[in-house]
Amino acid sequence: MKSSLLLILSLFAILASGLNVAPLAIGSSCSLFPDISNVQLQVNPWPIIPASPTSCILTGSLDKNETIGSVQVGQEYKSTWTNNLITVNAFYAKGQTFTFNYNMNSPTQSGSYTEKFTVLQSSTSNNILCWQFSFSI
Secondary structure, eight states: OHHHHHHHHHHHHHHHHTOOOOOOOOOEEOOSSOSEEEEEEEEESSSOOTTSEEEEEEEEEESSOEEEEEEEEEEEETTEEEEEEEEEEEEEOTTOEEEEEEEEEOOOSOSEEEEEEEEEETTTOOEEEEEEEEEEO
16 A cells, blocks of 8 residues: 555655656557667657647668668558558768658547558668558547
């Protein structure tokens, strides 16, 4: 009982202090050899709310000089993929932070979904990074 009360009071103290707590890591790499490291994905709201605007922000640090041509955003539902190719065409120096903002309306049909972001190199369309996350409605 004392430990539960101590935990509750500790959480209250953290919240009252205004301390910014980092969000949970969302997603995982689907790349064998990514050229972007320190990848983070923020999804808001999380968990996803059916039929609501959803913001996805993917960030990472370039491991070498790279021109990013596009990002392919794919969504899988019941083994069917829907893809959207978004043009970027921007040069990033080694160590520079890449930020990709994507807004979508979350699905309405119940079931399991996978959202995948594939960052593609400009001249060859090679996969620089693949990052995916799953959610259920």
